[in-house]
């Protein structure tokens with residue numbers, strides 16, 4: 249069917265005579281691709297917009313590893329699943345290309361909240377290739393127009409760039425289409441393929457599928473998409489959302505099943521924390537400033553803390569959450585990924601494989617978590633003023649008597665020369681008193697400090713602390729001891745503070761923008777490789793099994809509080825104080 253279809257579609261539109269359009273007058277000019285604009289007939293383009301045609305501006309966009317982006321990485325040598333053949337580079341390099349992004353699960357929460365808005369933001373910033381289309385796919389019956397209305401409700405304009413935003417939205421929405429189908433129906437995916445081909449209009453097609461669906465249908469979708477809707481001329485890539493399994497076995501099984509249809513290079517396992525601006529900056533901070541890297545070891549660092557807290561509960565996602573719990577939801581992926589970047593050795597280069605090799609090494613040097621180094625909590629209902637905050641178990645989608653943790657604190661250790669004996673503490677919780685995510689690095693005491701007596705008895709309070717606040721209000725600050733100006737010799741704690749909103753103009757892109765763009769570009773550095781995933785699960789699986797077997801009950805903490813007191817005991821056991829609770833933030 250596919251071959252026949254392709255012939256028909258191509259013969260119907262063999263001559264391109266329609267006028268071209270450019271986003272804001274700009275077009276990607278890539279070294280490998282000369283991406284040309286869509287033809288009008290493929291998009292039902294509204295009359296009038298051609299009046300804004302301007303000459304191409306030639307420029308190169310940098311990928312997130314700092315190298316110039318190529319709109320698509322043709323050197324991938326990805327295997328085409330259907331035909332199992334390498335895409336000939338020369339042929340592709342000179343052809344007209346399209347990028348088609350299909351959001352599977354388009355009717356869902358993540359698609360509406362993050363994926364479509366991120367795609368629009370990329371379009372708005374002229375970061376999408378000239379020839380792109382977006383398809384929504386899910387079971388819900390919707391027309392193209394209804395999808396556009398749904399998407400338009402969630403699109404926002406950058407605060408600093410409102411001009412032309414409405415126009416841009418219209419132009420973006422014109423490129424959005426919808427196909428309703430079942431997730432396990434090859435026929436439905438063949439129909440999607442037909443519609444994609446129609447819009448791709450005989451150009452070399454590059455296809456990105458974003459699996460924004462529950463994990464139990466990942467494999468069905470990958471099977472149908474790869475058999476019936478993968479590209480026959482360009483690349484096919486699949487972004488897979490978490491959860492990647494529940495433990496080492498189920499994760500390995502998922503990888504094994506996905507690899508029946510996809511190569512590792514085609515699988516982009518997303519961890520959106522890796523796309524956050526401050527996480528991106530971690531390596532820059534470490535490796536491009538002489539003052540940090542020499543201190544980055546057990547010789548100078550007393551402990552490191554990775555803290556995630558949300559000031560709301562599992563509202564609306566209790567059904568999903570109860571099957572996973574906070575350790576799988578936040579620690580095993582987001583916090584561990586940041587830890588790996590923080591603690592890895594200097595990579596050979598900023599190339600994806602070099603970085604991921606170092607991350608795997610550090611993960612494999614870690615000790616699997618021990619029960620005695622873990623604290624669990626679950627939020628309970630709380631009355632504040634006239635407002636009643638519900639308990640986790642009040643959520644109708646959560647089974648009665650659930651002991652799933654909504655909070656956890658843990659101490660981890662890296663048994664290598666750099667980090668031997670340094671506690672790496674993680675803390676993650678929902679329904680706490682604040683929303684924040686940060687990395688805190690507490691340095692050792694100054695030996696033989698001349699100013700000891702000025703610090704009083706609590707010497708820990710006088711140690712330097714470097715804080716990377718990932719959100720909200722992105723910042724990097726270093727707590728130092730400073731002389732209070734005046735004739736006396738009084739010291740205080742001050743911050744050398746880089747607050748992003750004070751220093752940099754413009755909104756910080758959402759993590760999904762960076763990651764989607766990287767997937768389109770074939771940049772894998774911020775995606776999780778299968779051996780990284782195995783190493784991550786190996787650390788947590790024995791503990792998770794033990795917790796489930798022993799049915800360890802979490803300590804209850806009130807909604808909106810600072811979490812269970814057990815977290816303090818755990819820290820104290822390792823001679824640590826939580827930096828976020830020290831009161832001198």
Ligand SMILES: NC(=O)C1=CN([C@@H]2O[C@H](COP(=O)(O)OP(=O)(O)OC[C@H]3O[C@@H](n4cnc5c(N)ncnc54)[C@H](OP(=O)(O)O)[C@@H]3O)[C@@H](O)[C@H]2O)C=CC1
Nearest residue numbers: 353355356357358359386387388460461462463489490491
């Ligand atoms: N929401 C979030 O903030 C985050 C979500 N994720 C992950 O992203 C993925 C998508 O999340 P989210 O959008 O919240 O998920 P949803 O529960 O909203 O599901 C997305 C879509 O999948 C379809 N769907 C839902 N349940 C089933 C089912 N049991 N069988 C078949 N189809 C189903 C529905 O579409 P239809 O009925 O129209 O087919 C739904 O609109 C999940 O893997 C989630 O773990 C990751 C990080 C954050």
Ligand SMILES: O=C1O[C@H](COP(=O)(O)O)[C@@H](O)[C@H](O)[C@H]1O
Nearest residue numbers: 490520558577578582685719759
């Ligand atoms: O992956 C997840 O992340 C969100 C928090 O993401 P953020 O970017 O808003 O910090 C969390 O709420 C959710 O439980 C988890 O699945």
